[in-house]
């Protein structure tokens with residue numbers, strides 16, 4: 001079997017070659033259409049590997065193999081991870097700042113301030129770390145504008161990232177607060193749209209005595225136009241307060257023609273599912289997606305005061321109130337407030353995600369009725385999460 005001896009200076013070329021070989025290109029195109037088209041991830045990953053502090057060449061190889069293999073189809077992932085771990089022999093990585101770390105550093109120079117730091121996160125992906133005056137902290141990846149962690153001042157992380165989440169920049173980050181935009185669920189473009197699997201830009205940061213803020217921005221790219229040919233700007237503002245995490249999403253139509261969209265904040269809350277309850281949805285119209293037949297939701301009405309999760313739950317609630325209350329089963333009760341989000345989706349995959357379904361619940365503020373935006377118009381919705 002071939003053995004790659006990779007040095008930092010030659011890594012880019014070798015991994016480019018690897019990425020364009022049939023062995024790799026099969027991997028990189030086999031999985032869903034949610035992946036971004038250019039197979040540059042290997043290069044990006046290697047740059048991060050170089051810039052990370054890695055103890056020895058063996059762990060470098062494992063690290064790199066995980067990063068590369070993270071984007072492949074499940075069926076062959078394990079075998080190829082093993083092959084990569086065995087056959088890639090890397091020299092000890094230097095702690096030289098290159099690639100995205102340099103990008104993170106330059107973003108930090110531009111946007112960093114008291115309570116706001118841009119760093120290299122998992123897989124070398126840039127993330128914004130926010131800390132509030134009372135010691136709560138949040139982490140937001142630019143990839144997908146995904147808030148992956150929100151720790152209260154007591155150190156409890158109220159968000160959940162699935163153990164199968166990958167930070168390769170090739171697939172959405174499965175956890176935290178991913179975006180569904182410009183489409184919730186299945187439809188004319190890929191499931192849950194493209195906003196969760198592209199990198200957003202930082203447009204501003206702020207810090208004051210009570211909170212720290214980052215505003216991220218998404219504009220069209222060749223990738224997005226290819227599936228949804230409209231000009232738009234989405235701004236997503238994340239405000240970490242002492243006792244709450246608030247977001248505001250604004251979609252502006254910058255095109256000459258109207259468009260419509262659906263959207264959601266697919267929030268994964270850390271939970272002990274057997275003890276989870278959601279209150280506040282009694283009386284709402286429901287569209288329940290049976291596991292066996294998700295394309296044919298069953299219409300109904302919620303008659304429970306307190307919703308629990310004894311099995312598979314995938315239900316869309318229409319015209320929901322401005323607040324629901326989630327007891328996460330781990331001792332925290334959260335008020336989930338919103339304005340502008342018209343609907344809520346509750347999701348727990350139960351045994352279809354055996355490894356982690358017990359540890360989270362998704363309560364998703366959503367806009368399921370398509371929003372029609374004329375040129376120049378915009379739509380805004382806010383969410384705030386407050387432990388009570």
Ligand SMILES: O=P(O)(O)OC[C@H]1O[C@@H](O)[C@H](O)[C@@H](O)[C@@H]1O
Nearest residue numbers: 191192266289314315345347364
């Ligand atoms: O696996 P994905 O694309 O992240 O979606 C997860 C779930 O997201 C929920 O919002 C949907 O209601 C479910 O039907 C879906 O299975």
